[in-house]
Amino acid sequence: MSTAPVSSAVPTLDEDLEDAAASRTGPGEVPPGVRRARAWLSRVIEPGSVDFWRFVDDAGPVEAVRRLRARRAPERITVLVGSRVDDDRTVDDLQRATRAGARLVVPEDDEWPGYPLHSLTLATSEEPEDFRHQEDRTRSPVPPVGLWVRGNGRLDDVVDRSVAIVGSRASTAYGEHVAGEMAAGLGERGWTVLSGGAFGIDAAAHRGALAVGGTTVAVLACGVDRVYPAAHGALFSRIAESGLIVSELPPGCAPLRHRFLVRNRLIAGLTRGTVVVEAAARSGAQATAKRARRLGKQVMVVPGPVTSAMSVGCHELLRDTESGAQLVASAAHVIDAVGGLGVDLAGAAERPATPRDGLSDLALRVLDACPVRAGVPPERLASIAGCDVLEVLRVLPALEVAGLVQWTGTGWRVAPAPRKKATPSR
């Protein structure tokens, strides 16, 4: 399949890349070369490398792919791609996504959930320069190069007010009951329930949300066109009808063991908080909680009978004062913890106030185009944001005054958030 011949009507990857690097597109339009560059990156690199993400962030996706294919990238980056550097499965991957009712959403898209995922960008900026000291792939907080999305909703809208409910696959009837009730309560109040699509607590959470007509999102550790576990075909179809199936891996990718750990950062990153419903002793619950906390997200834990092995991990979390975990027993408790003050007490489905509120579409696009580390010139921002360089120069002062962007001396970048409040989403 990777060698499927490309129809003559379709430009080659290199042609699209050249067009994207040279040309400009109208506001709101993402150049085909940009999406194709990210589709290529999504295919050739296993997610989670801080070093690779910085290479792409610094160069921009189009230039990153061109450098890799022209052997102009640093050796330690090239080695990560290996022999796949000469492959181009982008047309196939994008077509295969379309057949599965899916698309590739990229950071340059309007619907990119830049605000919740900014937590990952910020956490990555705290990683050391030297790649040998960076977190390994299963623990690193790297943002995705793009997200393959199956379903109809706008990704940013769907995850805007979302909470993750996660827990053991070997759940008990108690845990499934509580996960289902909590998800239903969140769904009824207009909150999206995000989970990992697995057996046990994950499935109970998805089903609880679906049962009340709520929106639910499954973030998978395999391609969005695959059904894993196989018994969840009907469940995934129902999720995709009203919600979304999301993965950073291109169609067809297999659910390899380490990919679940890598995937978990997206569950934490996309939501305002994570609820752990059942977890065995020394399970991944502590790691999940630590990761969510590092991203500035709320960690919530449902207690259970102390006689249940499936609640031991939950109680460990609640006993660990460092974990920042908060005990929750109901959807109301969850909303208390993650909801916008005032907004959610009133039950209204408004967005909470953020520094981005009130910004024009153009300003938001320019802001999202700014890298978090090395500053880039306005020309580059214009290319990424898909607008005129004069438009960029017009909105930058306002963004600077709002404390959202910063001039580094050589270019513009996102202003670092205050350490104490890494995410203003609560």
Add this chain to the structure above:
Amino acid sequence: MSTAPVSSAVPTLDEDLEDAAASRTGPGEVPPGVRRARAWLSRVIEPGSVDFWRFVDDAGPVEAVRRLRARRAPERITVLVGSRVDDDRTVDDLQRATRAGARLVVPEDDEWPGYPLHSLTLATSEEPEDFRHQEDRTRSPVPPVGLWVRGNGRLDDVVDRSVAIVGSRASTAYGEHVAGEMAAGLGERGWTVLSGGAFGIDAAAHRGALAVGGTTVAVLACGVDRVYPAAHGALFSRIAESGLIVSELPPGCAPLRHRFLVRNRLIAGLTRGTVVVEAAARSGAQATAKRARRLGKQVMVVPGPVTSAMSVGCHELLRDTESGAQLVASAAHVIDAVGGLGVDLAGAAERPATPRDGLSDLALRVLDACPVRAGVPPERLASIAGCDVLEVLRVLPALEVAGLVQWTGTGWRVAPAPRKKATPSR
């Protein structure tokens, strides 16, 4: 019964009081007049009045009774005693206690648990001067004037390493199971389990400790010769065989409703911490926890299924960050929270290090004789401690250097503990 004729061989109350006020007794002996004065106070006054306790603390028990009976006490103190001022049921009460296998333990006794109860003295010292602004009886932290004790163990030894396990009378099988297991685990490790002798969690805790041959103490809201609830006759007998039944109320007193609330301060005060096992929403659990915390004692809470109404109060406590409540799921967790560092990890049954360690018996008696508010002269200390005034003068400098006592300008008193760490018992 209150008018039972006193045998001619028995001195009258006033004779005993006069002897106690005038005479000295050998070290370790409590003058009969002192015990009788406290028996009288225990009968005529409903426990819990800060004002009354201060009157007794300032005057000493013998002088307090003499002033009351001679109508030389302040009006607002006299009014608390009312018409009972001319009664003397002390001989009857003490004999009735003896018949029930009980005795009156007074602060002047060696076995008085002065160290744990010091938490009450300290908390009382924070009450305002004006009696109209003091906590009411059901919430005040006043120390008892004496403790009626049924059973054979030394009170101070039995409660030295003790934890309270309390909870709902309307408990579930889950709560009773957990209370019983936890009490058994504590009993096996040499810890005393204290509770209130009620149905439900209390009974499960007592039975759990008894089942492993552990020591358990029931602190009642009625006389120690009474059985309430009536179905607990056999249970109380078993408790008294190996442990203790304790009450500040004299024999025969009925379990009036408000007395349970007043009694609760003793459960908190006598132990190093309180474990709440099951509690309904807005039950007394919050008040119990607040009281224990005010006394500087550890508050521990057992979670349960969020679907159980009997765990709602427990989860409320754990969600309330002000409560200081710590989640515990096992006896090991409890011992971690209240045990002496190192000592209990090794499993040995040693006392934790306290400022009192290394003091001679004489020094301890003098220290316990010191009032917490107004200073008293060494002569008074000698009389209370039952030793020579020269001996008092010999140990006071050492106590002062150790930061345990303080010269007020007119007399000696207990040095106030640092606010942050009201009790060093953990």
